[in-house]
Amino acid sequence: MTKALSKNISQIVLAPFVLTLAQLAAPATQAADYDVGSIHIAQPWARATPKGATSGAAYMTITNKGSASDRVNCVSSDASGQCQIHSMTMEGGVMKMRPVEGGLEIKPGETVTLQPSGFHVMLVALKHPLEKGQTVKATLEFDHAGTVDVEYPVAAIGAPAPGAAAGGGMKMQGPGGGMMQMDKH
Secondary structure, three states: OOHHHHHHHHHHHHHHHHHHHHHHHOOOOOOOOEEEOOEEEEEEEEEOOOOOOOEEEEEEEEEEOOOOOEEEEEEEEOOEEEEEEEEEEEEOOEEEEEEOOOOEEEOOOOEEEEOOOOOEEEEEEEOOOOOOOOEEEEEEEEOOOEEEEEEEEEEOOOOOOOOOOOOOOOOOOOHHHOOEEEOOO
16 A cells, blocks of 8 residues: 555544544534524523623523514523513613513514623623533523523623624723613612
8 A cells, every 4th residue: 555545544534533523622602592382592692701790691582483472581590699681772871771671572573682782681690600611591481482491602701692793792881981880670
Protein backbone atom coordinates (compact mmCIF):
# COMPACT_ATOMS: atom_id res chain seq x y z
CA MET A 1 0.00 0.00 0.00
CA THR A 2 1.34 3.43 -0.89
CA LYS A 3 1.95 6.08 1.69
CA ALA A 4 -0.66 8.43 0.09
CA LEU A 5 -3.32 5.68 0.04
CA SER A 6 -2.61 4.83 3.68
CA LYS A 7 -2.99 8.52 4.64
CA ASN A 8 -6.34 8.78 2.78
CA ILE A 9 -7.69 5.65 4.49
CA SER A 10 -6.66 7.05 7.90
CA GLN A 11 -8.48 10.31 7.17
CA ILE A 12 -11.64 8.46 6.08
CA VAL A 13 -11.61 6.27 9.20
CA LEU A 14 -10.90 9.15 11.61
CA ALA A 15 -13.33 11.69 10.08
CA PRO A 16 -16.48 10.36 11.82
CA PHE A 17 -14.70 10.37 15.20
CA VAL A 18 -13.44 13.92 14.75
CA LEU A 19 -16.93 15.07 13.70
CA THR A 20 -18.51 13.40 16.73
CA LEU A 21 -15.99 15.02 19.09
CA ALA A 22 -16.59 18.44 17.52
CA GLN A 23 -20.35 18.07 17.96
CA LEU A 24 -19.93 17.10 21.62
CA ALA A 25 -17.65 20.08 22.28
CA ALA A 26 -19.91 22.61 20.54
CA PRO A 27 -22.38 24.43 22.80
CA ALA A 28 -26.06 23.69 22.25
CA THR A 29 -27.46 26.61 20.26
CA GLN A 30 -30.82 25.17 19.29
CA ALA A 31 -33.44 25.25 22.02
CA ALA A 32 -36.47 22.98 22.01
CA ASP A 33 -39.87 24.27 20.90
CA TYR A 34 -42.98 23.68 23.03
CA ASP A 35 -46.67 23.31 22.26
CA VAL A 36 -49.53 23.60 24.75
CA GLY A 37 -53.07 23.80 23.41
CA SER A 38 -53.08 26.28 20.53
CA ILE A 39 -49.88 27.97 21.76
CA HIS A 40 -46.45 27.41 20.19
CA ILE A 41 -43.30 28.54 22.03
CA ALA A 42 -40.06 28.84 20.02
CA GLN A 43 -36.45 29.84 20.73
CA PRO A 44 -36.50 30.07 24.52
CA TRP A 45 -33.24 31.44 25.93
CA ALA A 46 -31.88 33.38 28.90
CA ARG A 47 -28.83 35.49 29.57
CA ALA A 48 -26.13 34.68 32.09
CA THR A 49 -25.97 36.96 35.11
CA PRO A 50 -22.97 38.32 36.99
CA LYS A 51 -22.17 36.87 40.40
CA GLY A 52 -24.33 38.56 43.05
CA ALA A 53 -27.14 39.53 40.66
CA THR A 54 -30.58 39.29 42.23
CA SER A 55 -32.57 39.07 39.00
CA GLY A 56 -32.25 37.72 35.49
CA ALA A 57 -34.29 37.52 32.30
CA ALA A 58 -35.52 34.89 29.86
CA TYR A 59 -36.91 35.30 26.37
CA MET A 60 -38.88 33.41 23.71
CA THR A 61 -41.34 33.73 20.85
CA ILE A 62 -44.99 32.81 21.52
CA THR A 63 -47.49 32.16 18.71
CA ASN A 64 -51.24 31.73 19.25
CA LYS A 65 -52.48 29.36 16.54
CA GLY A 66 -56.00 29.34 17.98
CA SER A 67 -59.12 31.40 17.33
CA ALA A 68 -59.31 33.06 20.78
CA SER A 69 -56.98 35.32 22.74
CA ASP A 70 -54.96 33.79 25.55
CA ARG A 71 -52.86 35.28 28.37
CA VAL A 72 -49.58 33.99 29.72
CA ASN A 73 -48.06 34.33 33.19
CA CYS A 74 -44.88 32.86 34.64
CA VAL A 75 -45.80 30.96 37.79
CA SER A 76 -42.49 29.45 38.95
CA SER A 77 -38.83 28.94 38.10
CA ASP A 78 -36.18 26.58 39.42
CA ALA A 79 -33.64 29.44 39.47
CA SER A 80 -35.62 32.17 41.26
CA GLY A 81 -38.01 32.81 44.11
CA GLN A 82 -40.48 34.45 41.75
CA CYS A 83 -40.97 34.94 38.03
CA GLN A 84 -43.14 37.43 36.18
CA ILE A 85 -43.81 38.66 32.67
CA HIS A 86 -42.43 42.22 32.46
CA SER A 87 -42.59 45.04 29.94
CA MET A 88 -39.86 47.57 29.34
CA THR A 89 -40.76 50.99 27.96
CA MET A 90 -39.22 54.44 27.54
CA GLU A 91 -41.11 57.28 29.24
CA GLY A 92 -39.66 60.80 29.17
CA GLY A 93 -36.15 59.49 28.56
CA VAL A 94 -36.40 56.98 31.43
CA MET A 95 -36.52 53.24 30.78
CA LYS A 96 -39.17 51.64 33.00
CA MET A 97 -39.69 47.98 33.73
CA ARG A 98 -43.02 46.78 35.13
CA PRO A 99 -44.86 43.49 35.64
CA VAL A 100 -47.61 42.90 33.07
CA GLU A 101 -50.71 42.79 35.28
CA GLY A 102 -53.13 39.99 34.43
CA GLY A 103 -50.68 38.33 32.03
CA LEU A 104 -49.43 39.09 28.54
CA GLU A 105 -52.17 38.80 25.94
CA ILE A 106 -51.46 36.79 22.80
CA LYS A 107 -54.24 37.45 20.26
CA PRO A 108 -55.38 34.78 17.77
CA GLY A 109 -52.91 34.38 14.92
CA GLU A 110 -50.45 36.71 16.68
CA THR A 111 -46.78 36.09 17.42
CA VAL A 112 -45.22 37.96 20.34
CA THR A 113 -41.45 37.99 20.79
CA LEU A 114 -40.14 38.38 24.31
CA GLN A 115 -36.71 39.97 23.86
CA PRO A 116 -34.21 42.32 25.51
CA SER A 117 -35.59 45.87 25.85
CA GLY A 118 -39.17 44.63 25.47
CA PHE A 119 -41.42 42.00 27.03
CA HIS A 120 -39.47 39.34 28.96
CA VAL A 121 -39.70 36.79 31.75
CA MET A 122 -38.22 38.43 34.85
CA LEU A 123 -36.58 36.01 37.26
CA VAL A 124 -36.75 37.75 40.66
CA ALA A 125 -34.76 36.74 43.76
CA LEU A 126 -32.28 34.48 41.96
CA LYS A 127 -31.23 31.44 43.97
CA HIS A 128 -27.90 31.30 42.08
CA PRO A 129 -26.28 33.06 39.12
CA LEU A 130 -27.45 32.04 35.66
CA GLU A 131 -24.39 30.47 34.01
CA LYS A 132 -23.64 30.20 30.30
CA GLY A 133 -24.17 26.66 29.03
CA GLN A 134 -26.70 25.70 31.70
CA THR A 135 -30.51 25.83 31.50
CA VAL A 136 -33.21 27.51 33.55
CA LYS A 137 -36.66 25.99 33.86
CA ALA A 138 -39.80 28.09 34.24
CA THR A 139 -43.45 27.11 34.36
CA LEU A 140 -45.70 29.21 32.15
CA GLU A 141 -49.46 29.25 32.63
CA PHE A 142 -51.87 30.22 29.87
CA ASP A 143 -55.47 31.09 30.78
CA HIS A 144 -56.88 28.73 28.14
CA ALA A 145 -54.08 26.57 26.72
CA GLY A 146 -52.82 25.27 30.08
CA THR A 147 -49.45 24.98 31.78
CA VAL A 148 -46.06 24.13 30.27
CA ASP A 149 -42.53 23.78 31.67
CA VAL A 150 -40.02 25.53 29.41
CA GLU A 151 -36.24 25.10 29.54
CA TYR A 152 -34.23 28.20 28.62
CA PRO A 153 -30.63 27.58 27.53
CA VAL A 154 -28.41 30.24 29.12
CA ALA A 155 -26.30 32.34 26.73
CA ALA A 156 -23.41 34.64 27.70
CA ILE A 157 -23.90 37.92 29.56
CA GLY A 158 -25.04 40.51 27.01
CA ALA A 159 -25.61 37.90 24.29
CA PRO A 160 -27.98 38.87 21.46
CA ALA A 161 -31.10 36.83 20.73
CA PRO A 162 -30.45 33.62 18.80
CA GLY A 163 -30.05 34.59 15.14
CA ALA A 164 -29.71 38.32 15.94
CA ALA A 165 -26.69 40.42 15.10
CA ALA A 166 -24.21 41.01 17.89
CA GLY A 167 -24.75 44.19 19.87
CA GLY A 168 -28.53 43.70 20.02
CA GLY A 169 -28.50 43.67 23.79
CA MET A 170 -30.36 45.78 26.28
CA LYS A 171 -29.16 49.37 26.50
CA MET A 172 -29.06 50.82 29.97
CA GLN A 173 -29.40 54.40 28.72
CA GLY A 174 -32.15 55.71 26.50
CA PRO A 175 -32.08 58.52 23.95
CA GLY A 176 -30.75 61.68 25.53
CA GLY A 177 -28.89 59.76 28.24
CA GLY A 178 -32.01 58.68 30.18
CA MET A 179 -31.59 56.21 33.01
CA MET A 180 -33.27 52.82 33.51
CA GLN A 181 -35.82 52.57 36.31
CA MET A 182 -37.41 49.42 37.68
CA ASP A 183 -40.72 50.04 39.39
CA LYS A 184 -41.18 48.26 42.72
CA HIS A 185 -43.86 45.60 42.81
